[in-house]
Amino acid sequence: MNRLEIVNNISTNIERERIKLGMSQAQFAKALDMSLSTYKRIANGESSRIDVYTAYLIYKLTGRFSCELTGFNDDVINLVKRIKKLSKSQRILIDSIIDTELALSAYKDESCHTEDLISVLIPTGNMTDGMILDSYNVEKLDVSNYRKAFGDALHIGIRITSNHLHPVYNKGDILLISRNPIRDGDTGIFINAQNKRAYIRKLHQKNPCELTPINNYGETFYVDSDNVDDMSKWIKFGHVLCKVR
Numbered sequence: 001m002n003r004l005e006i007v008n009n010i011s012t013n014i015e016r017e018r019i020k021l022g023m024s025q026a027q028f029a030k031a032l033d034m035s036l037s038t039y040k041r042i043a044n045g046e047s048s049r050i051d052v053y054t055a056y057l058i059y060k061l062t063g064r065f066s067c068e069l070t071g072f073n074d075d076v077i078n079l080v081k082r083i084k085k086l087s088k089s090q091r092i093l094i095d096s097i098i099d100t101e102l103a104l105s106a107y108k109d110e111s112c113h114t115e116d117l118i119s120v121l122i123p124t125g126n127m128t129d130g131m132i133l134d135s136y137n138v139e140k141l142d143v144s145n146y147r148k149a150f151g152d153a154l155h156i157g158i159r160i161t162s163n164h165l166h167p168v169y170n171k172g173d174i175l176l177i178s179r180n181p182i183r184d185g186d187t188g189i190f191i192n193a194q195n196k197r198a199y200i201r202k203l204h205q206k207n208p209c210e211l212t213p214i215n216n217y218g219e220t221f222y223v224d225s226d227n228v229d230d231m232s233k234w235i236k237f238g239h240v241l242c243k244v245r
Contacts, residue, residue: 001072003048009071011045017062017069018043032057116144120157120174127162129218130197141244146176150241153178157244158189165200168214173245177238186239187214190221193233200240 001009018028029039032054041047050058055066063084067077083094101119117140125134141157160173169175182188184205191198201211201221211221211234224230 001070006070007045007048010048010050010069011043013064013069013071014058015043017064021061031061116142116147118143118154118157120159122159123161127160128164129213130195130199133191133196133198141174143176146242150176150178153180154241155179155238164217165215169243170245173243175243176241178241179238182236182239188239189237191235191237193235198237
């Protein structure tokens with residue numbers, strides 16, 4: 001982005017935040033400890049100078065960081081924006097996971113690159129078709145042998161703890177998962193937001209979409225691609241890249 005684009009984005013986004021709060025420009029300017037004329041210059045894109053204190057007040061008022069107002073996005077900013085939407089208890093959970101990951105990263109194992117260690121989720125509940133999401137343990141797996149094939153698309157692993165997916169997946173298999181978008185023909189992990197159950201299904205991109213069992217055991221689900229409510233019932237956790245046996 002160039003300077004002009006950033007200035008225009010700030011002016012547009014700061015006005016959008018003001019309107020969300022139901023404040024007049026005069027009220028917003030007062031809350032930002034500036035004159036109305038100064039605020040109008042910012043809102044009209046006539047000034048690109050926002051000092052540190054103003055940025056702090058904007059965050060206190062709107063919960064938006066300065067970098068967000070510029071329209072700049074990267075993986076870290078997008079992650080922070082999503083974390084801010086969580087409840088306090090959910091953020092505490094995420095914080096504890098981050099602490100654990102940082103501590104593990106700080107441990108130097110000369111035989112393994114940090115980027116080659118992924119977390120493998122091990123469900124502690126009864127893993128069946130339509131598993132109730134309750135709790136899981138985590139172990140680390142060295143995937144250096146799979147990086148050449150999958151690169152940065154390899155994100156996480158899931159250990160199969162039962163034989164209900166036999167003969168495709170057996171107890172003890174580890175599924176290497178990508179969080180990238182699921183494509184037609186991929187085997188994905190889908191979570192039903194209504195019943196809070198997880199399903200492993202093959203995606204057939206039709207209308208309606210079909211989520212079919214991988215071993216003819218279980219129900220086929222149909223999802224209307226034109227129905228937002230129907231689509232929102234299904235959370236796409238990720239898709240299977242391969243299995244490690």
